[in-house]
Amino acid sequence: MAARLHRLSPYAIASAVVALSTAIAYAAEPYSELGDLAVVHLLAIVLVSTKFSLRVSVFACFLSILSLDFIFIPPRFEFAWTDAKGGLTFVAMMVVACVISSLTARLRREEQAARAAAVRAEALFQLHVDLSTASDLRQLVAITSRHLEHLLSARVSILLGTPEAWREHQVSSRDLQLAEKAWARRELTTDRTAKGTSVWAPLTGLSEELGVIGVLSDQEIANDQAHTFLLTACANQFAGAMERVRLANAVHRTELDAENERLRNSLLSAVSHDLKTPLTSIIAAGSALLSGKNHSVSVQRELMATIVGEGERLHRLINNLLSVARLDSPSVELRRTPESIEEIVAAGVSRVHSLAGDSRITVDCAPNLPFVSAEPQLLVQVLLNLIENARRYAGAEARIVIHAKASDGMVTIQVADDGPGIAEDERDKVFEKFYRGRSAGKSDGGVGLGLTICRAVIRAHGGRISIRASGGGGALVEFTLPVAKALPDDAFDGEDKLAS
Amino acid sequence: MTRHVVLVVEDDSVMLGVLTLALRNQGYQVVSAGTGRGALSEISLRTPDAMILDLGLPDIDGFEVASTVRDRHELPIIVLSARDAEEDQIRALDCGANDYVTKPFREGELMARVRAALRRPVPLSERRELCVAELRIDCLLRTVRVREKEVTLTPTEFDLLYFLAKNADQVVTHRQLLRAVWGARRGDDIHYLRVYMRSLRQKIEDDASLPRRIVTALGVGYRLVAVQDEEIA
Numbered sequence: 186m187a188a189r190l191h192r193l194s195p196y197a198i199a200s201a202v203v204a205l206s207t208a209i210a211y212a213a214e215p216y217s218e219l220g221d222l223a224v225v226h227l228l229a230i231v232l233v234s235t236k237f238s239l240r241v242s243v244f245a246c247f248l249s250i251l252s253l254d255f256i257f258i259p260p261r262f263e264f265a266w267t268d269a270k271g272g273l274t275f276v277a278m279m280v281v282a283c284v285i286s287s288l289t290a291r292l293r294r295e296e297q298a299a300r301a302a303a304v305r306a307e308a309l310f311q312l313h314v315d316l317s318t319a320s321d322l323r324q325l326v327a328i329t330s331r332h333l334e335h336l337l338s339a340r341v342s343i344l345l346g347t348p349e350a351w352r353e354h355q356v357s358s359r360d361l362q363l364a365e366k367a368w369a370r371r372e373l374t375t376d377r378t379a380k381g382t383s384v385w386a387p388l389t390g391l392s393e394e395l396g397v398i399g400v401l402s403d404q405e406i407a408n409d410q411a412h413t414f415l416l417t418a419c420a421n422q423f424a425g426a427m428e429r430v431r432l433a434n435a436v437h438r439t440e441l442d443a444e445n446e447r448l449r450n451s452l453l454s455a456v457s458h459d460l461k462t463p464l465t466s467i468i469a470a471g472s473a474l475l476s477g478k479n480h481s482v483s484v485q486r487e488l489m490a491t492i493v494g495e496g497e498r499l500h501r502l503i504n505n506l507l508s509v510a511r512l513d514s515p516s517v518e519l520r521r522t523p524e525s526i527e528e529i530v531a532a533g534v535s536r537v538h539s540l541a542g543d544s545r546i547t548v549d550c551a552p553n554l555p556f557v558s559a560e561p562q563l564l565v566q567v568l569l570n571l572i573e574n575a576r577r578y579a580g581a582e583a584r585i586v587i588h589a590k591a592s593d594g595m596v597t598i599q600v601a602d603d604g605p606g607i608a609e610d611e612r613d614k615v616f617e618k619f620y621r622g623r624s625a626g627k628s629d630g631g632v633g634l635g636l637t638i639c640r641a642v643i644r645a646h647g648g649r650i651s652i653r654a655s656g657g658g659g660a661l662v663e664f665t666l667p668v669a670k671a672l673p674d675d676a677f678d679g680e681d682k683l684a685s
Numbered sequence: 686m687t688r689h690v691v692l693v694v695e696d697d698s699v700m701l702g703v704l705t706l707a708l709r710n711q712g713y714q715v716v717s718a719g720t721g722r723g724a725l726s727e728i729s730l731r732t733p734d735a736m737i738l739d740l741g742l743p744d745i746d747g748f749e750v751a752s753t754v755r756d757r758h759e760l761p762i763i764v765l766s767a768r769d770a771e772e773d774q775i776r777a778l779d780c781g782a783n784d785y786v787t788k789p790f791r792e793g794e795l796m797a798r799v800r801a802a803l804r805r806p807v808p809l810s811e812r813r814e815l816c817v818a819e820l821r822i823d824c825l826l827r828t829v830r831v832r833e834k835e836v837t838l839t840p841t842e843f844d845l846l847y848f849l850a851k852n853a854d855q856v857v858t859h860r861q862l863l864r865a866v867w868g869a870r871r872g873d874d875i876h877y878l879r880v881y882m883r884s885l886r887q888k889i890e891d892d893a894s895l896p897r898r899i900v901t902a903l904g905v906g907y908r909l910v911a912v913q914d915e916e917i918a
Contacts, residue, residue, distance in 0.1 A: 531895050
């Protein structure tokens with residue numbers, strides 16, 4: 186109902202109100218004086234002027250005066266105004282209409298301004314909240330563009346960096362000029378043509394200009410302060426957020442650099458120490474063989490065995506370092522094939538046999554293990570590192586059991602020894618780079634890389650690795666590997682169908 | 686008995702010295718070349734019985750040397766290289782090399798491979814019965830005996846073993862085996878190979894968890910061992 190009323194002309198409504206007041210006054214006339222009737226009309230005028238503009242109020246006022254003069258002031262039903270009676274009333278009515286409607290208009294303006302300000306504040310707050318969750322520049326640009334486009338219903342263009350970098354953006358040459366001007370002068374630039382309006386604001390950072398932000402509209406935008414205010418506020422927020430992201434990135438980079446530096450240092454010292462140790466033995470044993478003429482045969486053999494053994498150790502160390510370097514690179518890609526765990530375990534164990542002669546390793550693989558998708562050399566390296574660890578900490582005479590079984594789409598491999606085991610609080614730390622167990626000797630040739638590589642390899646394959654106590658009290662390292670995709674059933678021809 | 690002539694192609698003089706010493710010690714006559722071109726001319730001049738080939742040569746790529754030699758001669762080629770990636774090994778074997786030993790190596794291991802390479806009886810593939818270590822393979826009846834005890838193999842298992850036996854003591858790549866047994870359509874499917882290899886090993890190995898007759902060249906292929914060399918083990 187109210188909505189329908191608003192669609193009517195304000196003049197029609199004002200006329201209707203005056204007509205109503207005239208009717209009421211006419212009905213009340215026998216019991217009232219002229220002053221009372223004027224008050225009824227005054228009420229109508231007050232009513233109209235609280236709702237409508239000054240013009241409508243004045244219009245209503247004139248109607249009322251005419252109605253009073255025509256109907257109620259004698260000579261009745263004539264526009265003749267013979268005496269000045271009622272003149273004061275008319276003037277008062279006019280003044281009331283003017284005062285009330287201008288007051289109302291001001292109130293209405295203020296209310297509108299307050300509402301718009303609240304909307305802007307809310308929008309800016311929302312922008313601030315959204316920007317604070319963004320972690321990179323692209324997100325910042327997207328969020329700011331979305332908010333501004335929504336707020337101003339115009340196209341938004343954000344150009345970052347220096348003007349040289351802006352050419353590739355899809356911006357007209359006229360806009361590019363404006364943008365450059367805004368950037369160079371650090372002030373708002375505006376271009377108004379019949380075709381539309383462009384406003385460019387600089388993005389000012391702490392130490393330098395970060396770029397410009399432009400609002401391009403097809404329609405003409407009135408020179409609206411709120412518009413400018415919003416654009417400036419958004420530009421400032423965006424610049425602040427951008428600085429924050431840049432600082433955060435810089436801090437992150439610095440931390441990474443420091444961490445890398447620390448790793449490099451410990452790698453260098455560990456590597457130089459651990460490469461030198463076997464090298465020293467080789468040189469010492471070799472020179473002893475060269476110079477000593479009266480070594481017995483058994484001494485000679487021992488010296489030669491030292492050279493070979495230490496040489497092998499050097500080889501393993503280098504292989505480990507190469508693997509670390511390879512697995513550390515972000516673009517590492519495994520050369521996976523379906524591999525049988527039995528073959529890999531056998532290859533690892535026979536390598537140990539050829540290096541160390543006799544060793545007490547028992548292999549216990551469940552029958553018909555599924556294949557794993559893996560890079561075989563890396564898995565052998567894992568096994569060699571685990572076996573070497575077991576022999577180093579549990580002694581060369583240690584009994585080592587390798588056990589493999591399958592469950593839930595994973596193959597689980599365990600390497601257990603009967604040595605002293607590993608303390609509970611160290612079980613996670615031993616996987617960290619260059620961490621060495623408390624029981625590790627100073628000069629046993631370990632770099633603290635073995636288990637780190639094991640973990641890196643197993644993780645790269647999508648498996649897990651952990652250490653716990655074995656049943657016999659020694660250490661048990663367990664790792665899992667995902668099973669390779671199975672072959673279709675029809676892969677094997679009739680006679681060759683394998684019983685599984 | 687005439688002494689076998691072994692050609693060593695190696696550009697590092699220290700390495701060459703060590704190899705020459707070790708080979709002479711075993712009673713071989715050694716000729717050497719420091720470049721690929723030198724190797725090719727030595728082969729046409731002296732017709733060596735076997736060749737040890739380093740891949741990193743100053744003039745011609747080692748792979749190219751191997752395939753050039755293979756195109757013209759039957760002589761066994763043992764590649765000796767510091768490149769230990771599987772791709773390099775597979776490529777060298779596909780180029781015609783008979784064996785691949787990675788540096789650093791043990792003298793005993795290399796000598797065993799040289800002995801195996803020289804031992805190759807030439808028309809092996811035409812004989813009715815193949816004897817490889819404790820295996821006796823009858824090519825007509827398609828039966829296999831291990832230490833005189835007959836084992837029953839499926840046709841595919843037999844084909845696998847037969848192909849390995851024809852190339853005894855050589856590393857046979859996965860692809861070579863797959864093509865020989867299944868033909869080109871299964872050329873890349875190592876999965877099949879592993880399934881059959883597992884069951885074959887269960888039948889002919891004493892301990893399938895530590896195979897000694899068919900050994901794995903990890904990521905490259907398999908080798909049927911003709912002589913259980915103590916030095917390899």
